Amino acid sequence: MNQRREVNVESLFGKRVVDRDGRPVGRIEEVVAIREGTTCVVTSYLLGTMGLLGRLAAWRVARPLLYSVRGGGRHATRIPWEKLDLGDPAHPRLTCTRDELDGSR
Amino acid sequence: MKKALEITLGIVTSVGGFLEIGSLATAAQAGAQFGFQLTWAIALGTVCLIFLVEMSGRFSAVSHHTVVDAMRERFGFDFFLIPLVFVGLVTLLVLIAELGGVCLALQLVTGLAFPWFALPVGFAVWLLLWKGTFGVIEEGVSLLGLVTVCFLVAVFWLHAPLRDVAAGLIPSRPAHDRAQYWFIAVSILGASISPYLFYFYSSGAIEDRWDESHLNTNRMVATLGMTFGGVLSAAVLVVAAIVFEPRNIRIERYDQIALILTEPFGWWGFVLFAISLGIACLGAALEITLALTYMVSQGFGWMWGKNARPRDAARFTAMYTSIVIVATLFVLTGLEPLKLTVLSMALTAATLPIAVVPFLVLMNDEHYVGDHGNSWVGNTIVLLITALAFVLAVVSLPLEIAGS
Amino acid sequence: MHLGRDILDHQLLDRRKRKMGRVDGVVLELTPGKPPRVTHLEVGGVTLAHRVHHRLGQWLARRGRRPYRIPWGRVRDVGIDVLVEVDAEQTPAYTWERWLREKVIARIPGS
Numbered sequence A: 001m002n003q004r005r006e007v008n009v010e011s012l013f014g015k016r017v018v019d020r021d022g023r024p025v026g027r028i029e030e031v032v033a034i035r036e037g038t039t040c041v042v043t044s045y046l047l048g049t050m051g052l053l054g055r056l057a058a059w060r061v062a063r064p065l066l067y068s069v070r071g072g073g074r075h076a077t078r079i080p081w082e083k084l085d086l087g088d089p090a091h092p093r094l095t096c097t098r099d100e101l102d103g104s105r
Numbered sequence B: 001m002k003k004a005l006e007i008t009l010g011i012v013t014s015v016g017g018f019l020e021i022g023s024l025a026t027a028a029q030a031g032a033q034f035g036f037q038l039t040w041a042i043a044l045g046t047v048c049l050i051f052l053v054e055m056s057g058r059f060s061a062v063s064h065h066t067v068v069d070a071m072r073e074r075f076g077f078d079f080f081l082i083p084l085v086f087v088g089l090v091t092l093l094v095l096i097a098e099l100g101g102v103c104l105a106l107q108l109v110t111g112l113a114f115p116w117f118a119l120p121v122g123f124a125v126w127l128l129l130w131k132g133t134f135g136v137i138e139e140g141v142s143l144l145g146l147v148t149v150c151f152l153v154a155v156f157w158l159h160a161p162l163r164d165v166a167a168g169l170i171p172s173r174p175a176h177d178r179a180q181y182w183f184i185a186v187s188i189l190g191a192s193i194s195p196y197l198f199y200f201y202s203s204g205a206i207e208d209r210w211d212e213s214h215l216n217t218n219r220m221v222a223t224l225g226m227t228f229g230g231v232l233s234a235a236v237l238v239v240a241a242i243v244f245e246p247r248n249i250r251i252e253r254y255d256q257i258a259l260i261l262t263e264p265f266g267w268w269g270f271v272l273f274a275i276s277l278g279i280a281c282l283g284a285a286l287e288i289t290l291a292l293t294y295m296v297s298q299g300f301g302w303m304w305g306k307n308a309r310p311r312d313a314a315r316f317t318a319m320y321t322s323i324v325i326v327a328t329l330f331v332l333t334g335l336e337p338l339k340l341t342v343l344s345m346a347l348t349a350a351t352l353p354i355a356v357v358p359f360l361v362l363m364n365d366e367h368y369v370g371d372h373g374n375s376w377v378g379n380t381i382v383l384l385i386t387a388l389a390f391v392l393a394v395v396s397l398p399l400e401i402a403g404s
Numbered sequence C: 001m002h003l004g005r006d007i008l009d010h011q012l013l014d015r016r017k018r019k020m021g022r023v024d025g026v027v028l029e030l031t032p033g034k035p036p037r038v039t040h041l042e043v044g045g046v047t048l049a050h051r052v053h054h055r056l057g058q059w060l061a062r063r064g065r066r067p068y069r070i071p072w073g074r075v076r077d078v079g080i081d082v083l084v085e086v087d088a089e090q091t092p093a094y095t096w097e098r099w100l101r102e103k104v105i106a107r108i109p110g111s
Helices: A052-057 A063-069 A099-104 B002-018 B021-034 B039-063 B067-075 B077-110 B114-131 B134-157 B162-167 B178-192 B195-207 B212-247 B254-265 B267-300 B314-332 B337-363 B366-372 B376-403 C003-007 C045-052 C054-062 C092-103
Strands: A005-008 A016-018 A024-036 A039-048 A077-080 C011-013 C019-022 C025-030 C037-043 C068-071 C075-078 C082-084
Touching: A024 A077, A024 C003, B021 B077, B021 B178, B021 B212, B021 B254, B021 B267, B021 B337, B039 B067, B039 B178, B039 B195, B039 B212, B039 B337, B039 B366, B039 B376, B067 B077, B067 B195, B067 B267, B067 B337, B077 B114, B077 B195, B077 B254, B077 B267, B077 B314, B077 B337, B077 C045, B114 B267, B114 B314, B134 B212, B134 B254, B134 B267, B178 B212, B178 B337, B178 B376, B195 B212, B195 B267, B195 B337, B212 B254, B254 B267, B267 B314, B314 C092, B337 B366, B337 B376, C019 C037, C019 C092, C025 C045, C045 C054
Parallel strands: C011 C082
Antiparallel strands: A005 C025, A016 A024, A024 A039, A039 A077, A039 C037, C011 C019, C025 C037, C037 C068, C075 C082
């Protein structure tokens, strides 16, 4: 069965990402892509923290201002595209556990 | 030489936008009720405005974006909606007050009640925008707006005690009517620091294709222009203090304010006041309508430009037409203009953080302003004054509404 | 290239450098085993409504309103503005612009 689906990038911003075991990892702050000729593919996702600022970021209105407070992603976690499962775009999951990610912080 | 001309025109046009019904009404009330005590509010508002206008000019010259462009791009549409709606609605209220001001000037001169003039004045404003030869109109209206210098002349004609005026630059506790005092202070701040002013200025900088070579011009125009406007507002306050306060006249209606210049100038003073009011409000109405239209057009990415032919920027044209129609309809209802003016000024102060905070973030974002970002001085001063305006507004608005 | 910072909400310019709205949405195609691919840019009130609240977008979609989509292949440049190889006049992005121009503004003298 053709499993191609569509999702709008803007609906991903701010979504909580949990790891394979359900533990929180961060919120999607940015989607990084690369242009190859006439196509453009996603290479990775940048996640922000789940701390206090992260909880404030749940409040959609505060999010844009907070990006500047944190200096634009200095504490961002970079997740390569293959590690994020967007089967349910409203609830993105990592395909691995939080600790397996540590190399990319 | 060209730069000198640019600077002079810039100052003149910025004066035209500064002394309008908001500054007039709030300064007159302040002078009548509290003498020279509220001069500090005008000074504070003017200082903050100088910083904000200079920043918005610098922002556009360096980033080649208008402030509104950048607000949507940087913060996203859902965030942008908030300043768009709040600042938009409050600015619309101010527009209604300005249109009312033009009508009031006509009422003073003819004796006909002001709502009768709503439709012709609204049409005139629309026509001036439609005709689109804006350079001529803008400069013409602003040059005529120099008639407001009559208030400055009156200050010296009446031998104002300048030392007492200077004493008013230091905030002091009022001897009576404390809630009113702070409410008028807030309204003065809102009248001085209107967001539409720096959104409009930023769009102008883009239309005039400013770049980094204009940064000094920008600094001069912002400082001298806004200072001149602030001095004129202060002049209104001083004259009101001399003419009204000793007689214990509380300003409740505009025809009372109209008498402000009759003591120094007699019958001519009445005429001068009407002309000043009419022209200053007309200039402001044009600027505000454009500023509102810019906010929407730039926010949604439409073609925009005050010099564009109507058929080349159809949505832009339709937008300002709708704005003028809506505002005119409100003036037709005959809403009491003085209360509306002062209220809209206080609401402006209350919504200042929504307009200013994102703008300050932009002014410190390297991606947009590169090396020309804000110094800590600018950031601090603007933040402090904005915070002050907001706190005062939140405290005094409910009290004022409860009191009246 | 960061999709949020560099493309979303940026000004769209057509092949004649005319302003034709902003990038209101970016559509990704998800294929299992492959990286998500940017397929279209979306322009229109439906997309914006969806960003404000998804129910608003769904309500408009039920009424048959669809966003205008520009295929990624037509994107010429991504800089301060996003240049696309289309003629704005021929696209739904200019539907209102055209309607207002023909039905209202052209009727008034001096336009």
